[in-house]
Amino acid sequence: xxxxxxxxxxxxxxxxxxxxxxxxxxxxxxxxxxxxxxxxxxxxxxxxxxxxxxxxxxxxxxxxxxxxxxxxxxxxxxxxxxxxxxxxxxxxxxxxxxxxxxxxxxxxxxxxxxxxxxxxxxxxxxxxxxxxxxxxxxxxxxxxxxxxxxxxxxxxxxxxxxxxxxxxxxxxxxxxxxxxxxxxxxxxxxxxxxxxxxxxxxxxxxxxxxxxxxxxxxxxxxxxxxxxxxxxxxxxxxxxxxxxxxxxxxxxxxxxxxxxxxxxxxxxxxxxxxxxxxxxxxxxxxxxxxxxxxxxxxxxxxxxxxxxxxxxxxxxxxxxxxxxxxxxxxxxxxxxxxxxxxxxxxxxxxxxxxxxxxxxxxxxxxxxxxxxxxxxxxxxxxxxxxxxxxxxxxxxxxxxxxxxxxxxxxxxxxxxxxxxxxxxxxxxxxxxxxxxxxxxxxxxxxxxxxxxxxxxxxxxxxxxxxxxxxxxxxxxxxxxxxx
Amino acid sequence: xxxxxxxxxxxxxxxxxxxxxxxxxxxxxxxxxxxxxxxxxxxxxxxxxxxxxxxxxxxxxxxxxxxxxxxxxxxxxxxxxxxxxxxxxxxxxxxxxxxxxxxxxxxxxxxxxxxxxxxxxxxxxxxxxxxxxxxxxxxxxxxxxxxxxxxxxxxxxxxxxxxxxxxxxxxxxxxxxxxxxxxxxxxxxxxxxxxxxxxxxxxxxxxxxxxxxxxxxxxxxxxxxxxxxxxxxxxxxxxxxxxxxxxxxxxxxxxxxxxxxxxxxxxxxxxxxxxxxxxxxxxxxxxxxxxx
Numbered sequence: 001x002x003x004x005x006x007x008x009x010x011x012x013x014x015x016x017x018x019x020x021x022x023x024x025x026x027x028x029x030x031x032x033x034x035x036x037x038x039x040x041x042x043x044x045x046x047x048x049x050x051x052x053x054x055x056x057x058x059x060x061x062x063x064x065x066x067x068x069x070x071x072x073x074x075x076x077x078x079x080x081x082x083x084x085x086x087x088x089x090x091x092x093x094x095x096x097x098x099x100x101x102x103x104x105x106x107x108x109x110x111x112x113x114x115x116x117x118x119x120x121x122x123x124x125x126x127x128x129x130x131x132x133x134x135x136x137x138x139x140x141x142x143x144x145x146x147x148x149x150x151x152x153x154x155x156x157x158x159x160x161x162x163x164x165x166x167x168x169x170x171x172x173x174x175x176x177x178x179x180x181x182x183x184x185x186x187x188x189x190x191x192x193x194x195x196x197x198x199x200x201x202x203x204x205x206x207x208x209x210x211x212x213x214x215x216x217x218x219x220x221x222x223x224x225x226x227x228x229x230x231x232x233x234x235x236x237x238x239x240x241x242x243x244x245x246x247x248x249x250x251x252x253x254x255x256x257x258x259x260x261x262x263x264x265x266x267x268x269x270x271x272x273x274x275x276x277x278x279x280x281x282x283x284x285x286x287x288x289x290x291x292x293x294x295x296x297x298x299x300x301x302x303x304x305x306x307x308x309x310x311x312x313x314x315x316x317x318x319x320x321x322x323x324x325x326x327x328x329x330x331x332x333x334x335x336x337x338x339x340x341x342x343x344x345x346x347x348x349x350x351x352x353x354x355x356x357x358x359x360x361x362x363x364x365x366x367x368x369x370x371x372x373x374x375x376x377x378x379x380x381x382x383x384x385x386x387x388x389x390x391x392x393x394x395x396x397x398x399x400x401x402x403x404x405x406x407x408x409x410x411x412x413x414x415x416x417x418x419x420x421x422x423x424x425x426x427x428x429x430x431x432x433x434x435x436x437x438x439x440x441x442x443x444x445x446x447x448x449x450x451x452x453x454x455x456x457x458x459x460x461x462x463x464x465x466x467x468x469x470x471x472x473x474x475x476x477x478x479x480x481x482x483x
Numbered sequence: 484x485x486x487x488x489x490x491x492x493x494x495x496x497x498x499x500x501x502x503x504x505x506x507x508x509x510x511x512x513x514x515x516x517x518x519x520x521x522x523x524x525x526x527x528x529x530x531x532x533x534x535x536x537x538x539x540x541x542x543x544x545x546x547x548x549x550x551x552x553x554x555x556x557x558x559x560x561x562x563x564x565x566x567x568x569x570x571x572x573x574x575x576x577x578x579x580x581x582x583x584x585x586x587x588x589x590x591x592x593x594x595x596x597x598x599x600x601x602x603x604x605x606x607x608x609x610x611x612x613x614x615x616x617x618x619x620x621x622x623x624x625x626x627x628x629x630x631x632x633x634x635x636x637x638x639x640x641x642x643x644x645x646x647x648x649x650x651x652x653x654x655x656x657x658x659x660x661x662x663x664x665x666x667x668x669x670x671x672x673x674x675x676x677x678x679x680x681x682x683x684x685x686x687x688x689x690x691x692x693x694x695x696x697x698x699x700x701x702x703x704x705x706x707x708x709x710x711x712x713x714x715x716x717x718x719x720x721x722x723x724x725x726x727x728x729x730x731x732x733x734x735x736x737x738x739x740x741x742x743x744x745x746x747x748x749x750x751x752x753x754x755x756x757x758x759x760x761x762x763x764x765x766x767x768x769x770x771x772x773x774x775x
Contacts, residue, residue: 011515011726016507119505277695278495313702321731330507339736427490447492 013323016330018118021300023108025195027172028057031065031218032201034072038217040065048193049115050327050336050371058194063226064160066186069095069215070230073184076212081182082155089140092179093329094207095200099126099172102203106196110168111327113195115336115372116290118328128452129172132470135454136176138291139475141179143181146472152479153258154182156233161224161247162189162197163239164338165293165394171197173469174236175214180479183234186215188227190239194218207303225250231254236477238295241392241418241463245257254470259467259477261295261459263392266441267413268298268449271406272306272472274425278447279313283398286449288334288376292396293342296421296463298449299393301378302409305402312380312400319376324365333462334396337372346395353379353388384415392418406431410438419461423449442468486625488506489664491656491692500687506727510761513723517758519738520722522547524555525711525746529587529679533560535567540773542571549772550758555751556740557610561586562603569607580610580645584635585647587678589614597679600638611635612645612711612746614678615662617652625665632669637706645711645744646671650689651681659689663696667708677714679746684714687724694732713746719757722750 030037040059047054059065080088100107103126110121139146158178162170167189172234178185189197201216217223221243228235234257237247241262251258268278268286286298303311327335337343354360358379367373374395382389382399389399403409413422422441426432436444442460445451452458457473459465467477508516526545538560545555547696551656557578560568568579570705574748581603585591599612613635619627636644646666650659663674677684712725722745729737737743752772759767 011519011730011738012512013506013508014510014512016509123505273490275490275492275495277494278499281495281499323735328503427492445493 009311013331015326015452017326017328018108018111018122018330020112020328024105025056025109025110027219028192029059029198030118031059031069032059032198032205032214032216033065033069034075034204035205035209036214038065038068038249046113046192048112048371049192049338050368052370055112056195058218061217061223061226063222066217066219066223066226067230069186069217070159070181070227070232071304072212073186073215074231076210077154077156079100079210080184080213083182085143086139088180088182089137091207092133092140092176092207095203095209096130096137098203098206099130099133102199103127103130104199106168106199109135109195109199109326110145111335113192114164114167115327115338117332117335118330119332120448125166125169128296128454132172132176132454133222136180139177139472140180143475143479146475147479147481151483152481155478155480156183157228157231158183158185158234158236158478159190159232160185160229161227161235161237161239162190163295165192165290165295167193168196168200170238171200173238177469177474178236178478179213180436181475183478184213186217186227186232188217188219234258234477237261237468244465257268257477259463259469261467261469262463262465263394264295264297264418264460264464265300265390265392265416266296266298266418266421266423267302267416268303268423269281269301269302269409269413269425269435270307271409271424271426271428271431272304274307275427275428275447276307276310276314279425280311280318280449282423282425282449283311284318284322285316288396288399291334291337291374293394293451294339296443296450297340297394298421298423299398300389300413300416301398301400302403302412303447304409305404308400308402315378319378320363322363322365322376324366324373324375334376335372337355337395340372342394343372343374345391346397349388349391349393350377350397353382353399354388356385356388358382384412388417406435410435414440417463420464421445484520486623486661488657490659491660493633494689496656496688496691500691500728503731504650504687504724506732508723508727515756516723516726517719517754518552518659520719520745521555521727521751521754522551523740524746524751525557525559525713525744526555526751527559527679527713527746527748529559529561529582533564533666536557537702538564538567542568542577542772544751545577546572546575547591548754552755552758556744559612560637560748562599562606562608565603565606565608572745577590578609579607580612581606582612584613584631586612586682589616590618593634596631597638600635602636604638604642608642610643610645611639612647612675614647614649615666617649619651620653620662629665629669630663632666632671636670643672644670645673645675645709647675647678649678649681651683656688656692660694664700665698667696671690671708673709673711673744675711675713675746679714681714685712686726687692687728690725690728691732694728698733707742709742711744711746716745716747717749719752719753722754
């Protein structure tokens with residue numbers, strides 16, 4: 001249309017890194033037990049998965065150090081439970097506020113330690129963590145309303161083991177309802193991402209929480225196992241289904257209460273009458289958010305056959321524009337894989353997908369030499385029997401399958417050992433609700449995906465676990481109903 | 484025949500547009516983006532008080548914006564002032580665009596619209612910015628809307644036709660999508676958001692939906708249709724935001740004035756202010772740059 005032609009430019013975004021000096025990291029951290037920082041017997045380095053450089057030394061707690069933390073929580077339990085509920089609520093508020101005050105610091109550390117894009121840690125992880133404390137703080141003196149007027153008592157001491165994909169957010173999901181209900185807690189963060197939980201411990205210290213109410217012991221799986229077997233009244237675990245089963249076995253026959261939030265192979269279902277461009281955004285968000293390290297990731301994409309070609313073409317075009325790289329760059333969409341072990345698992349499952357005959361497409365993007373990286377990938381021609389359609393990959397890999405009728409979509413979606421979440425994309429409200437009603441998944445998103453809110457319950461069916469977190473339902477696991 | 488709308492999810496569109504609005508454009512990307520945005524401007528004056536003198540000043544600014552920036556893509560004026568503008572920009576590479584068809588409301592007969600278009604083209608306009616008849620569109624008379632676009636397109640001859648949807652007056656994003664498809668099918672070379680005279684203009688969501696229509700049309704037919712964002716784009720941040728939308732919806736090859744335009748009057752001076760700041764490290768004063 002112009003009368004003069006000007007050469008088209010290539011316009012690249014210049015690097016826009018969040019300043020790393022926002023992170024006030026120390027070189028070494030102790031265990032937080034009974035309100036004191038206690039030097040551990042053994043320390044290990046935690047590394048930046050984007051560079052493989054060590055960030056800090058943290059404790060690798062032994063069974064006796066875990067027991068000491070549980071003892072501190074036990075000692076603090078009667079006083080904390082006896083506190084007027086309104087006063088307990090105030091303490092929880094006092095954790096929420098500094099989380100926001102220090103949000104930049106926390107977001108940078110979360111991205112450094114876990115590899116997730118700063119865009120996500122800044123816009124999702126940290127604000128949502130604070131929102132959980134704010135929300136549950138308000139419940140502290142209104143518990144009888146949430147519990148239908150029944151009498152109740154706190155569980156006592158709770159052992160909480162959290163995963164590496166949303167370290168600070170999972171700590172908030174666990175601690176906020178536990179504290180609001182009058183329990184004391186021992187929190188064991190994941191081995192590869194201990195740092196923000198330690199910063200949260202500092203925040204608890206600054207909030208002058210009574211000593212022993214919150215204890216943080218860093219360590220590996222052995223420390224988690226020690227916590228499960230320690231003198232706790234309840235265990236809350238978020239992580240893999242394999243470990244969840246071990247914990248369930250360990251606690252079988254005891255009166256220790258248990259909630260498990262485990263793996264998933266969630267179906268994201270796109271009907272032919274959906275708003276396709278927005279559905280594609282939901283597919284991208286569903287599987288590439290946090291490199292696919294999301295228990296409810298929409299890793300099985302079920303598309304109605306009549307629109308499959310359009311959806312796949314648009315999805316692929318959109319994937320090719322994903323910006324993979326430095327997690328601290330504000331324009332990065334997909335960051336680093338959390339650990340060498342996880343990268344190996346993703347790589348081997350993807351290899352199995354190709355071997356079994358599915359068509360693999362990975363975007364061609366420059367990946368850094370150091371660190372752990374995997375390009376966003378989709379698989380076409382996936383059969384329901386393929387391992388990539390059955391097993392949780394926990395990485396940026398989506399398996400595309402088609403269906404012909406709503407009935408078939410529902411059957412396919414439910415045909416899984418898991419049942420954590422699902423997405424339904426349709427412009428037909430009646431269809432959205434009728435399909436959602438039949439899906440055996442703890443969360444069903446309609447025309448959106450990976451949307452979290454502290455007032456909404458989250459949890460699974462089948463091998464995705466039991467118990468709910470979030471909202472009034474998330475209070476139940478932390479009380480004992482006495483009448 | 485009743486109209487069939489392709490579903491568009493408002494919440495999803497606005498979220499995607501907002502997410503792209505958070506892209507961080509700094510240093511070299513900002514410098515290059517400002518140059519690019521300036522080159523895509525249809526520098527516009529559309530006031531009752533426009534005079535030959537005012538238009539000549541505008542043209543001088545269009546040809547040499549200052550700070551070594553390349554000329555803008557076009558000047559955009561009322562039909563009566565096309566001759567003045569043509570005389571002022573001939574040989575400079577800046578095109579002359581004229582609004583036509585009873586701009587901005589379009590509430591006049593098709594004969595008058597066609598005549599106005601012919602006169603503007605005869606006076607030397609290389610581009611015509613027409614408005615769709617919102618009265619017909621809102622009443623469901625898609626056939627009339629299409630007929631008028633086709634007639635004006637024919638009257639354009641070799642001139643390029645930009646069809647203004649006036650999205651602020653359309654009910655939903657699904658209607659924006661539908662009206663855009665209708666305009667393209669009827670012969671639009673470019674689809675344009677707004678007149679600049681309505682309550683809102685080129686919001687990121689509206690531009691995103693129109694870019695998606697153009698992408699889908701390209702994929703389906705291989706034909707390139709341009710997009711012009713106009714109305715309310717007055718800051719560097721807003722303009723760079725539009726470039727991000729284009730880049731991430733259609734790709735770098737669309738970052739050219741032959742495929743994407745920004746209709747604006749005051750944007751150019753903000754681009755100059757920001758551009759000068761990149762060099763000097765501090766903001767200048769608005770008075771440092773000529774208003775027109």
